[in-house]
Amino acid sequence: MKDYVVKDIKMAKQGAERIEWARRHMPVLNYIKEEFQKTKPLKGVNVIACLHVTVETANLISTLQAGGANVALTASNPLSTQDDVAAALAKGGVKVYAIRGENEKQYYENIESALKIKPNVTLDDGADVIATVHSKHPEYLKGIYGGCEETTTGVIRLRAMAADGALKYPVIAVNDAETKMMFDNRYGTGQSTLHGIINATNILLAGKNVVVVGYGWCGRGVAMRAKGMGSNVIVVEVSPRKALEAAMDGFRVMDMKQAAKEGDLFITVTGDVSVIRKEHFKLMKDQAIVCNSGHFNVEIDLEDLGKMAKKVNEVKTDVMEYVLDDGRRIYVLAEGRLVNLACAFGHPPEVMDMSFANQALSVKHIVENHKKLKNEVYKVPEAIDNRVAKMKLETMGISIEKLTKEQEKYLSSWSMGT
Ligand SMILES: NC(=O)c1ccc[n+]([C@@H]2O[C@H](COP(=O)([O-])OP(=O)(O)OC[C@H]3O[C@@H](n4cnc5c(N)ncnc54)[C@H](O)[C@@H]3O)[C@@H](O)[C@H]2O)c1
Numbered sequence: 001m002k003d004y005v006v007k008d009i010k011m012a013k014q015g016a017e018r019i020e021w022a023r024r025h026m027p028v029l030n031y032i033k034e035e036f037q038k039t040k041p042l043k044g045v046n047v048i049a050c051l052h053v054t055v056e057t058a059n060l061i062s063t064l065q066a067g068g069a070n071v072a073l074t075a076s077n078p079l080s081t082q083d084d085v086a087a088a089l090a091k092g093g094v095k096v097y098a099i100r101g102e103n104e105k106q107y108y109e110n111i112e113s114a115l116k117i118k119p120n121v122t123l124d125d126g127a128d129v130i131a132t133v134h135s136k137h138p139e140y141l142k143g144i145y146g147g148c149e150e151t152t153t154g155v156i157r158l159r160a161m162a163a164d165g166a167l168k169y170p171v172i173a174v175n176d177a178e179t180k181m182m183f184d185n186r187y188g189t190g191q192s193t194l195h196g197i198i199n200a201t202n203i204l205l206a207g208k209n210v211v212v213v214g215y216g217w218c219g220r221g222v223a224m225r226a227k228g229m230g231s232n233v234i235v236v237e238v239s240p241r242k243a244l245e246a247a248m249d250g251f252r253v254m255d256m257k258q259a260a261k262e263g264d265l266f267i268t269v270t271g272d273v274s275v276i277r278k279e280h281f282k283l284m285k286d287q288a289i290v291c292n293s294g295h296f297n298v299e300i301d302l303e304d305l306g307k308m309a310k311k312v313n314e315v316k317t318d319v320m321e322y323v324l325d326d327g328r329r330i331y332v333l334a335e336g337r338l339v340n341l342a343c344a345f346g347h348p349p350e351v352m353d354m355s356f357a358n359q360a361l362s363v364k365h366i367v368e369n370h371k372k373l374k375n376e377v378y379k380v381p382e383a384i385d386n387r388v389a390k391m392k393l394e395t396m397g398i399s400i401e402k403l404t405k406e407q408e409k410y411l412s413s414w415s416m417g418t
């Protein structure tokens with residue numbers, strides 16, 4: 001087993017400085033790390049983590065190590081790896097297999113290398129390790145106590161596996177903790193998606209027609225922040241309730257065909273496939289910009305666009321120009337992969353603080369309870385979710401109201417009316 005596969009180990013110093021800066025903005029995770037250092041709840045536990053290799057993830061890894069775990073890290077997206085972070089982790093002795101820009105073959109080879117740690121716990125962001133273990137490496141199943149899943153789409157994949165009876169070990173849906181999705185998916189994606197778009201293009205958002213496709217947790221965040229930058233936000237949805245919510249939040253809501261004609265910038269955040277495709281590209285304005293902050297590289301149908309284009313040019317880093325037969329130009333950012341991680345730094349540490357506090361405490365929960373767990377997708381225990389919220393409030397210096405005895409009684413009784 002190679003100890004690491006990184007771009008350039010000499011980048012370690014810069015990576016270490018950036019990891020330390022993020023650490024200072026992750027107080028909840030730091031607290032858990034101190035606790036883990038004393039109690040060693042993960043002593044001797046082998047963990048494979050398939051997560052975006054960023055400064056925040058580096059702090060999760062060191063928290064797990066403080067608890068006594070041995071960790072191997074591989075990327076959850078071929079374009080999201082921060083090579084300086086990978087170098088710093090490798091220098092610090094973590095088994096890291098990740099290089100920004102790796103192709104699909106290398107991506108899966110890296111997962112295979114990391115699996116050689118013989119995991120007891122798997123951490124996924126999009127379910128690629130779980131899928132690889134189940135489809136290609138069942139020999140690892142007997143050693144695995146359980147897994148954690150970081151994101152909405154991964155949880156959907158795993159629930160489908162569980163419903164088919166195909167899931168062979170318990171998984172905790174970290175994404176579904178309130179202290180994860182309400183903050184990471186909404187405020188994290190809202191801010192970092194615009195950061196990625198601005199980094200790649202430096203366009204002015206004020207006055208632009210910005211089409212947000214999908215009005216779930218991520219879409220709400222993106223729409224809210226684009227509105228704050230002065231864009232005219234249009235929302236496209238398939239769910240009647242979410243569409244209604246977007247309309248009452250003050251956004252124009254329409255179908256994709258209509259939006260295709262009006263948009264200057266398109267951002268997909270649905271977790272779905274081919275939400276922007278041939279019939280929509282046909283209607284877009286010259287110089288429309290299209291990007292994705294949802295799921296892998298499947299939300300924008302680049303195969304359709306490639307077939308429609310007479311020329312494809314890389315006009316600048318992370319910006320591909322598709323020149324269509326009629327001369328219109330459509331720009332695609334980051335090959336249709338997550339624009340916030342490929343063109344910027346991903347989520348800010350303050351939100352990953354809560355997401356990764358849930359991860360760390362969920363790993364501990366799996367190690368302590370795996371004998372009682374079934375091969376199902378579990379919610380993060382409410383006690384963990386509440387604890388993360390309380391700790392975050394404390395670190396923000398916010399105190400909240402407590403119910404009085406009288407209020408507790410009133411709220412739990414049906415006999416007291418007006
Ligand atoms: N970029 C990031 O860092 C980041 C962060 C968190 C989640 N994600 C990913 O973003 C995606 C969305 O996550 P979420 O938590 O907002 O999910 P969600 O389920 O809350 O929202 C998705 C929304 O998309 C809508 N939708 C589905 N198909 C559609 C279509 N064809 N057209 C229009 N709307 C459609 C759904 O009705 C739903 O309202 C997932 O793939 C998730 O894994 C990315």
Ligand SMILES: N[C@@H](CCSC[C@H]1O[C@@H](n2cnc3c(=O)[nH]cnc32)[C@H](O)[C@@H]1O)C(=O)O
Pocket residue numbers: 051052053054055056057076077125126150151152153175184188294295296297338341345346347348352355
């Ligand atoms: N792996 C898939 C699935 C979407 S990633 C979405 C997840 O990335 C996580 N994420 C976003 N920013 C960061 C970051 O900076 N560091 C680590 N994880 C991040 C976030 O918690 C979210 O649930 C893909 O690459 O397309």
